[in-house]
Amino acid sequence: MAYPDVNDQPCLDDVDIRRQLDRILAYPEFQASDRRRDLLRYIVEEALAGRPSQIKATTIAMAVFDRGPDFDQQSDPVVRLEARKLRRDLDNYYAGAGRDDPILIAVPKGGYVPVFSPMIGAQPDQDVPQETVDPGIPGQATAPEPAYGGWRSRTVFWRAALTVTVIALLVGALVWVTRPEEQGEVVALAMPSRGVTILVEDFELGSVDELATLLAQGLTHAVAAALIRFPDLRIFRASAQGSPGAGSPSIEEISRQVKFVVAGSVWREADDLFVRAELIRQADQQILWSERYAEGAKGRSLTEIEDEISSRIASVVGQQYGLAMQDHRDSLKVARSDPSVQGFACVARAQIYRRTYRTEEYQAARDCLEETVRKDPDYVRAWAMLAYLRNDATRFGHDTARTREAGFDHAREAALRALDLDPNDTDALQAMSHIEQYSGDMDRSIDYARRAVEVNPNDPAAVANLGIRYHIHGRYDLAVPLMQQAIKLSVSPPPFYFHVLAADHLIKQEWDDMLSAAQRASLDGWSFGQAMLAIAHNELSHGRAAAAALGKLAELDPVLSETPRVWLDSHQASPALLEAVVAGLKRANAAQRNGLP
Numbered sequence: 349m350a351y352p353d354v355n356d357q358p359c360l361d362d363v364d365i366r367r368q369l370d371r372i373l374a375y376p377e378f379q380a381s382d383r384r385r386d387l388l389r390y391i392v393e394e395a396l397a398g399r400p401s402q403i404k405a406t407t408i409a410m411a412v413f414d415r416g417p418d419f420d421q422q423s424d425p426v427v428r429l430e431a432r433k434l435r436r437d438l439d440n441y442y443a444g445a446g447r448d449d450p451i452l453i454a455v456p457k458g459g460y461v462p463v464f465s466p467m468i469g470a471q472p473d474q475d476v477p478q479e480t481v482d483p484g485i486p487g488q489a490t491a492p493e494p495a496y497g498g499w500r501s502r503t504v505f506w507r508a509a510l511t512v513t514v515i516a517l518l519v520g521a522l523v524w525v526t527r528p529e530e531q532g533e534v535v536a537l538a539m540p541s542r543g544v545t546i547l548v549e550d551f552e553l554g555s556v557d558e559l560a561t562l563l564a565q566g567l568t569h570a571v572a573a574a575l576i577r578f579p580d581l582r583i584f585r586a587s588a589q590g591s592p593g594a595g596s597p598s599i600e601e602i603s604r605q606v607k608f609v610v611a612g613s614v615w616r617e618a619d620d621l622f623v624r625a626e627l628i629r630q631a632d633q634q635i636l637w638s639e640r641y642a643e644g645a646k647g648r649s650l651t652e653i654e655d656e657i658s659s660r661i662a663s664v665v666g667q668q669y670g671l672a673m674q675d676h677r678d679s680l681k682v683a684r685s686d687p688s689v690q691g692f693a694c695v696a697r698a699q700i701y702r703r704t705y706r707t708e709e710y711q712a713a714r715d716c717l718e719e720t721v722r723k724d725p726d727y728v729r730a731w732a733m734l735a736y737l738r739n740d741a742t743r744f745g746h747d748t749a750r751t752r753e754a755g756f757d758h759a760r761e762a763a764l765r766a767l768d769l770d771p772n773d774t775d776a777l778q779a780m781s782h783i784e785q786y787s788g789d790m791d792r793s794i795d796y797a798r799r800a801v802e803v804n805p806n807d808p809a810a811v812a813n814l815g816i817r818y819h820i821h822g823r824y825d826l827a828v829p830l831m832q833q834a835i836k837l838s839v840s841p842p843p844f845y846f847h848v849l850a851a852d853h854l855i856k857q858e859w860d861d862m863l864s865a866a867q868r869a870s871l872d873g874w875s876f877g878q879a880m881l882a883i884a885h886n887e888l889s890h891g892r893a894a895a896a897a898l899g900k901l902a903e904l905d906p907v908l909s910e911t912p913r914v915w916l917d918s919h920q921a922s923p924a925l926l927e928a929v930v931a932g933l934k935r936a937n938a939a940q941r942n943g944l945p
Contacts, residue, residue, distance in 0.1 A: 360451060360465075360466060364451060365392065365464050366396070368449060368450065368451040368453060368464075369388070369389065369392050371446075373385055375441065378437065378441055378445075379440055379441075380434060380437040381433075384433060384437060387408065387412050387434055388438075388453075388462075390411055390412050391460055391461065395464075400461045403462075404460065405419075405421040405427040405460070408460060409424070409426065409427050413426050413427065413430070421554075428552075431455060431460055433633055434455060435455050435457070436633070438453065438455065450467055451464060451465070451466060452465045452467055457552055543579075543580050543581055543582040543692070544580060544581050544582065544607050544676045545583075545584065545605040545608075546581055546582070546583055546584070546606070546608045546609070546610060546672065547606045547609045547630075548568060548571050548572040548583060548585050548609075549568070549609055549611040550564070550568050551564040551613060551614050552564070552613040552614070553613070553615070554613045554614060554622075555616050557615070559616055559621065560621060561614075562650055563621055564613075564614040566650065566651075566654045567612070567614065567657065567658055567661075570658035571610060571625075571658045571661050571662060572584075572585040573658075574659060574661070574666070574806055575610070575662050575666050577803060577806065578662075578668075578774075578804065578807065579728070579732075579774060580673060580729065581666055581672075582605070584606070606630050607629070607630060607631075607672075608627055608628065608629055608630060609627075609628045609630055610625065610626070610661070610665055611626050611628060612625035612626060619644060619645050619646040620643065620645060621642070621645045622640060622642050622643075623643075624638065624639070625639055625657075626638045627665050627671060627672060636672070636675060637665070637839075639660075639661075639664070643657065662806045663807070663837040664837075664839055666806065667838060668807075668809050669809075669839065669842065670839040670840075673696075673699075677696045690720070691724055691727055692729075693716075694720045695720075695729045695730055695733050697712070701737075702733075702736060703842050703872075704872050704873065705740070705872070706873070707746075710744075714734075714738075714741070714746075717730050717737060721734060728769040728770045728773050728776070729773070731763070731765045731769065731776070732762075732763065732766040732773050732775035732776035733775060734762045735762035735763035735766060735776060735779035735780070736759075736779045738758050738759035738762055739779065739782050739783050741758075741759075742758075742786070753787075756783055756786060759783050760787075762779075763776050763780045763783060766779075774803050774804050774809075774810050777810075778800050778810060778813045780796040781793045781794070781796035781800070781813060781814075785817065785820060785920055786920070794814070794817045797810075797813050797817045798814060800813060800814070801814050806837070808835075808837035808841070812835075812841075812845050815827045815830030815831040815833075815848055816831075818830065819831075819847075819848040819852075819922075820919070820920050820922060822922030824851075824852045824855065827848050827852070828848065828849065831848040832849075842872065843868055843870070843871040843872035843877060844869065844872055844874060846865045846866075846877075847869045847876055847877060847880070849861075849865040850862055850865035850866040850877075850880040850884070851880070851925050853865055854883060854884075854925075854928050854932060855924055855928050857887075859888050860888070862880065862883070862887075863881075863884035863888060865880070866880035866883075866884045869881070875901055875904040876908070878898075878900045879897075879908060879909075879912070879933060881893075881897040882897035882901055882932075882936050883929070883935075886939050887935075891939065891940075894936050894939065898936060898937065898940060909933075
């Protein structure tokens with residue numbers, strides 16, 4: 349049987365195709381696992397046998413992956429995931445050892461049927477001389493490097509030109525997206541010089557349906573546009589067409605930089621649209637996160653569905669304390685001596701500190717940032733995080749050399765420097781909201797917090813920051829929904845997100861709900877969480893637990909324990925919260941003095 353390729357090149361014979369398959373599988377550096385090798389042989393043999401219609405997920409699952417006839421590809425994505433890896437294995441092979449091979453075997457996205465195409469300049473009916481491999485350098489061939497010429501420009505061969513990291517040519521190195529500007533114009537966002545690089549792949553189609561097709565196309569753009577609002581990320585979008593723009597990084601450069609891939613699929617069942625999204629660590633293809641979303645298509649616009657799902661994906665992937673950033677921070681721990689990552693490592697160190705505010709971590713993080721901005725005065729992210737830490741120096745008493753007012757001015761200087769460099773840096777805006785709060789201007793504090801949410805409504809840290817500002821201002825009608833939203837958006841919400849909920853239940857005297865929130869709030873070791881826990885336990889007559897919380901509070905923060913009014917005044921607490929906490933601690937301490945159980 350002979351197979352014409354899509355561009356009507358000379359036909360290929362079964363013998364030539366099997367010879368190419370054997371060549372790939374015999375190559376010692378072909379990266380596929382045994383199962384993926386079985387997968388490749390199975391789909392090639394099925395195609396050669398004239399059964400392309402039978403090459404689908406169910407038959408592959410039973411023949412290759414030992415699944416039963418009840419296999420469900422939606423609940424068990426093994427075939428799709430292994431096929432994705434196989435495509436990358438083939439990409440890597442043809443970009444290296446297979447670049448002189450006469451036949452290209454590819455598995456186009458959207459299905460599992462292989463495509464066989466002759467490589468320009470090679471004769472498929474001739475034996476290809478075996479490459480001489482230096483045993484000391486695995487995979488290094490002595491054959492001269494070929495001129496790629498015409499075959500590289502043909503769409504059907506695009507995979508062979510890419511490395512394993514980048515599976516498609518980039519439409520452009522930048523994503524164009526509308527950001528909140530006073531003029532409302534569309535601007536091209538320059539990629540930060542440092543950051544975690546994420547490739548957003550085209551969403552695959554799991555069903556042939558016009559609505560699903562439109563959603564898949566829109567999601568690729570929408571997810572990339574939402575992710576680029578997170579300042580620690582560098583975002584690229586993949587496409588099967590196009591090439592890097594003028595002045596943009598080359599494909600090879602991006603290959604080396606990509607840390608994570610966002611990929612997914614879209615399909616339709618009756619009136620419902622389904623989307624599965626994944627975050628994949630590029631180094632080892634480990635799936636760090638996977639989620640399925642179901643949205644009713646009836647009575648809703650495609651734009652509404654696209655916005656909802658892209659927002660949820662971006663929130664999980666992009667957030668500061670999410671899986672991608674945490675995984676990257678872990679990798680930085682072993683690379684901090686590398687000058688190219690030192691600045692970003694300092695920013696990451698400060699982010700870790702700000703999740704718990706542990707005193708023992710403060711000075712090292714602060715010193716690291718101060719050194720970073722001295723060496724690189726235009727590094728926005730370092731200035732933004734430094735503003736936070738300078739503010740903490742005054743609010744927590746780390747800096748005794750400056751007056752309170754001078755300390756806040758010192759913090760404000762760093763935040764303004766960051767905003768001069770990038771008016772839309774969400775951390776700089778949030779830092780300014782902190783500084784203005786502790787300086788006593790709650791209106792300006794809330795204004796800066798609002799601006800951060802306007803820049804990136806998918807960032808749970810920005811949403812929580814605004815909720816906390818409203819909480820301090822006494823606007824629980826606004827604070828509580830925002831904090832609930834921030835918790836919902838977060839992969840792992842910090843315990844201090846629950847402070848607002850515990851305080852709201854305290855004011856409303858909802859003791860069971862207060863205890864539940866206080867237990868979460870107290871996990872960060874902050875004194876306020878312990879105060880909430882002590883009050884809740886006392887009101888529920890949990891004498892021993894209340895005593896333990898009061899003891900922990902006294903150990904952590906003698907000021908809040910002994911003079912709570914002073915402590916709350918210094919944090920600009922609302923009158924309602926101040927009186928509720930003071931009265932609650934007074935009752936708890938009285939119960940302990942009276943020996944109540």
